[in-house]
Amino acid sequence: xxxxxxxxxxxxxxxxxxxxxxxxxxxxxxxxxxxxxxxxxxxxxxxxxxxxxxxxxxxxxxxxxxxxxxxxxxxxxxxxxxxxxxxxxxxxxxxxxxxxxxxxxxxxxxxxxxxxxxxxxxxxxxxxxxxxxxxxxxxxxxxxxxxxxxxxxxxxxxxxxxxxxxxxxxxxxxxx
Amino acid sequence: xxxxxxxxxxxxxxxxxxxxxxxxxxxxxxxxxxxxxxxxxxxxxxxxxxxxxxxxxxxxxxxxxxxxxxxxxxxxxxxxxxxxxxxxxxxxxxxxxxxxxxxxxxxxxxxxxxxxxxxxxxxxxxxxxxxxxxxxxxxxxxxxxxxxxxxxxxxxxxxxxxxxxxxxxxxxxxxxxxxxxxxxxxxxxxxxxxxxxxxxxxxxxxxxxxxxxxxxxxxxxxxxxxxxxxxxxxxxxxxxxxxxxxxxxxxxxxxxxxxxxxxxxxxxxxxxxxxxxxxxxxxxxxxxxxxxxxxxxxxxxxxxxxxxxxxxxxxxxxxxxxxxxxxxxxxxxxxxxxxxxxxxxxxxxxxxxxxxxxxxxxxxxxxxxxxxxxx
Numbered sequence: 001x002x003x004x005x006x007x008x009x010x011x012x013x014x015x016x017x018x019x020x021x022x023x024x025x026x027x028x029x030x031x032x033x034x035x036x037x038x039x040x041x042x043x044x045x046x047x048x049x050x051x052x053x054x055x056x057x058x059x060x061x062x063x064x065x066x067x068x069x070x071x072x073x074x075x076x077x078x079x080x081x082x083x084x085x086x087x088x089x090x091x092x093x094x095x096x097x098x099x100x101x102x103x104x105x106x107x108x109x110x111x112x113x114x115x116x117x118x119x120x121x122x123x124x125x126x127x128x129x130x131x132x133x134x135x136x137x138x139x140x141x142x143x144x145x146x147x148x149x150x151x152x153x154x155x156x157x158x159x160x161x162x163x164x165x166x167x168x169x170x171x172x173x174x175x176x
Numbered sequence: 177x178x179x180x181x182x183x184x185x186x187x188x189x190x191x192x193x194x195x196x197x198x199x200x201x202x203x204x205x206x207x208x209x210x211x212x213x214x215x216x217x218x219x220x221x222x223x224x225x226x227x228x229x230x231x232x233x234x235x236x237x238x239x240x241x242x243x244x245x246x247x248x249x250x251x252x253x254x255x256x257x258x259x260x261x262x263x264x265x266x267x268x269x270x271x272x273x274x275x276x277x278x279x280x281x282x283x284x285x286x287x288x289x290x291x292x293x294x295x296x297x298x299x300x301x302x303x304x305x306x307x308x309x310x311x312x313x314x315x316x317x318x319x320x321x322x323x324x325x326x327x328x329x330x331x332x333x334x335x336x337x338x339x340x341x342x343x344x345x346x347x348x349x350x351x352x353x354x355x356x357x358x359x360x361x362x363x364x365x366x367x368x369x370x371x372x373x374x375x376x377x378x379x380x381x382x383x384x385x386x387x388x389x390x391x392x393x394x395x396x397x398x399x400x401x402x403x404x405x406x407x408x409x410x411x412x413x414x415x416x417x418x419x420x421x422x423x424x425x426x427x428x429x430x431x432x433x434x435x436x437x438x439x440x441x442x443x444x445x446x447x448x449x450x451x452x453x454x455x456x457x458x459x460x461x462x463x464x465x466x467x468x469x470x471x472x473x474x475x476x477x478x479x480x481x482x483x484x485x486x487x488x489x490x491x492x493x494x495x496x497x498x499x500x501x502x503x504x505x506x507x508x509x510x511x512x513x514x515x516x517x518x519x520x521x522x523x524x525x526x527x528x529x530x531x532x533x534x535x536x537x538x539x540x541x542x543x544x545x546x547x548x549x550x551x
Contacts, residue, residue: 038195
């Protein structure tokens, strides 16, 4: 779906609280938002809850305010909710150690899904990265976002994102 | 892990372990939202992205651009195609010059980012041509100098805009970045050749100095285009990106070899002029035969650095290969500035006697000794 069509759906949500349009927007964006969240929390249930919360808050906002860049907006909402989530659970370093432990513990959701060896290795690599490196790699290679789009989401300029991406790539290559 | 982690990330993008979702998971997620915002359990049907409401929205959202384009078209047609054509040959100071600039601005506004980068280099070439055409155009010397200076300033602006557009294209992850960088580089090389021709044909010291300034600006933009191309290749590492980079390297290599030959010819011309007994150099500081050799040596020595750059490129050290070419470029530029200074002195000696013989002679920078020249 083109950017123009997404803008039209967002406009329908704003102008007439169109739930059908919002359903379509949810379908288009839910996976990348859940992926973004999943790499920041330890359990898939938490990722599901936070993802639902993102779209619920987005609905409340979008029915009263115009949103220009929906993708950047959803990521920002997700970041805010994750920050709240950490504050409530008093975590400072959300994923690195915890995710690594989850990856290595039989019976955890990753093992329950009979993970493929390569996927496991990649998850372990990702768990060993700094959160900001992991975040930018997921956006670039899984969500296939451009540097300009990532810059908008992270509130950084393009040069800063390029440097961050370069460092993230170096970090993961060192681990390999 | 044998495979690239970046390729693996793409491969697992829909994998639940990486946060991916299948249709059932998406449906479950929507069910929660639907319950919260008050939608029935029945799946909702997405609105059609066509029909009257979509059409009306498109019109209201994007009316401004078609209106702008339409208005511009009407203006162009009304003012006459002939006017636009005539304006294309106008020079700064002409009545039609503003039409030429407006047409260029419109082209830039309607162009995509990759096309814009190339357009800026094309317009830079026009500014340079204008500066060349303006030389001695006006009977008023100060007015002529001011117009030439203005054209050179506009040239610098176009060149830096080209580099900025290219960088923006790279930052936005444009798929045509490498091809655009290659086109920009080709245009810059063509401009560089034009500047060399201006220097060769120059009959005034001011023109030579302005040309040297333009050359320096072109060099910076050319380095920026190369950097962008290498960065894109390092990210993509495809056969196509290797090919594009190879073409850029070959082209830049050819350019440097041509400059090397051209500079050696300039030294020959200088040598002949200094040996011309019909010109009196009394009161002017001109290089001796040995000093001319000191300029010649580093130009010849470029050969070994070119070999070094080619070896680096063949071994896959693209960044290092281009860095060596840039190093050569900087060294040649420094020598060319000194040669230009000598040429200006020769021109002055031909056209006018020195102001005060022996005391206020025109100074020329000492040539670097062969062993001191760092290439």
